[in-house]
Amino acid sequence: MKERFFKITDNIWVVKKAGFCFGVERSLKIANEALDRALREGINAYSIGKLIHNSYVVNSLERRGLKVRGIEDVEDGSIVVFRSHGVPRQYYDIAKRKGLIVFDATCPLVQNAQRIVKKLTEEGKNVIIIGDVHHPEVKAMVSYAVGNSKVKVMEPTHVLKGEYERGAEYVFQTTANRDVLEFLKRAGENVHDTICNATKERQRDSVELAKVVNVMVVVGGKDSSNTTKVYQKCKVINNNTYFVQDWEEFQKLGLPHRKDLIYGFTAGASTPREQIIDIARKWAEVLGMKVVA
Numbered sequence: 001m002k003e004r005f006f007k008i009t010d011n012i013w014v015v016k017k018a019g020f021c022f023g024v025e026r027s028l029k030i031a032n033e034a035l036d037r038a039l040r041e042g043i044n045a046y047s048i049g050k051l052i053h054n055s056y057v058v059n060s061l062e063r064r065g066l067k068v069r070g071i072e073d074v075e076d077g078s079i080v081v082f083r084s085h086g087v088p089r090q091y092y093d094i095a096k097r098k099g100l101i102v103f104d105a106t107c108p109l110v111q112n113a114q115r116i117v118k119k120l121t122e123e124g125k126n127v128i129i130i131g132d133v134h135h136p137e138v139k140a141m142v143s144y145a146v147g148n149s150k151v152k153v154m155e156p157t158h159v160l161k162g163e164y165e166r167g168a169e170y171v172f173q174t175t176a177n178r179d180v181l182e183f184l185k186r187a188g189e190n191v192h193d194t195i196c197n198a199t200k201e202r203q204r205d206s207v208e209l210a211k212v213v214n215v216m217v218v219v220g221g222k223d224s225s226n227t228t229k230v231y232q233k234c235k236v237i238n239n240n241t242y243f244v245q246d247w248e249e250f251q252k253l254g255l256p257h258r259k260d261l262i263y264g265f266t267a268g269a270s271t272p273r274e275q276i277i278d279i280a281r282k283w284a285e286v287l288g289m290k291v292v293a
C-alpha cells in the first residue's frame, strides 16, 4: 500500500504517481522557456492548441502571456509552442512559411509513435491506429502517413468485439487501454507497443486504490484522454467514483460529510499534483480531520 499511495489523513489516500508525467513536465518547461524568450525579445508567444488538457494549467500559462491559437491565426515571426500530444506534420511546413520560432513540446513517446506510422507507411504496410479518431494526438499520428498509404483509425471497443482487420500493423494512441493491445497480440496480429507506461501505471494504481476505498475521486480536465480513462477504469471497480475538474466541482457533488468512509484521490498525467493534494486537503478540513501530509 505505502509504496503506491500516501495518506492525507487516516481516511484520505492519494495515488503517489498521480499527476504530471515526464512528457507534461517537459512541455511546461519548454513553454516557460518560450515565454521567457518572448518577454526578452518583445514578441508574442502562442500555444498551438491547448498545451495540455488541463484548464488550471492552460489558464496560468495564459496569465503569463501564452495565448492559445490555431497556427494560421498567429502573426508571422511570432513564437509558437507545439503541444505535448503533437501537431499534424504539415504544421512544421506552415511554421517555416510564416517564419515562426518553434518550441516543440511534443512528448518523445508521441514522436516515437509518429515515427513508427511514418516508417510503416513508407514500407507500404497497412497501418491501423487504435485510438480516438477525434483526439489531436491521433489526428497528428495520421498525418505522418507518407506516399499513397492511408492509415485507418479504429476504436478499441470495435477491436474487442472482434471487428478488426487481420494482418494489419497496429499502432496505438499513447493513452490507449493496454487490454486492446494484449487482445491483438494474443490474436497473433502485429502490434507496435506505443502505449505510454505513465498511463499504465496511473491506471493500475488508481484501480488498486478504487478497490479498497468507499469513494474515489478523479481530478482533471474532462477533455484529458488519460484522465478520462483513469475515471472509466475506477468507475468499473467502484461505482462511487467521481470525476471533477476542480474544488468547485467537487463541492457540487454534495458528498455527505462522513468521517467513517475511506476516500481515494487520483488523476491522470495532465493534472498538477498540487491540485489533487489541494482538493484532498480541503475535503479533510471540511470533515474536520487531522491532515498528516
Ligand code: SF4
Residues within 6 Å of the ligand: 021, 022, 023, 024, 084, 085, 107, 108, 109, 110, 174, 196, 197, 198, 199, 226, 269
Ligand atoms: S502520458 Fe506518456 S505519452 Fe503522454 S505526455 Fe505523458 S509521458 Fe508523454
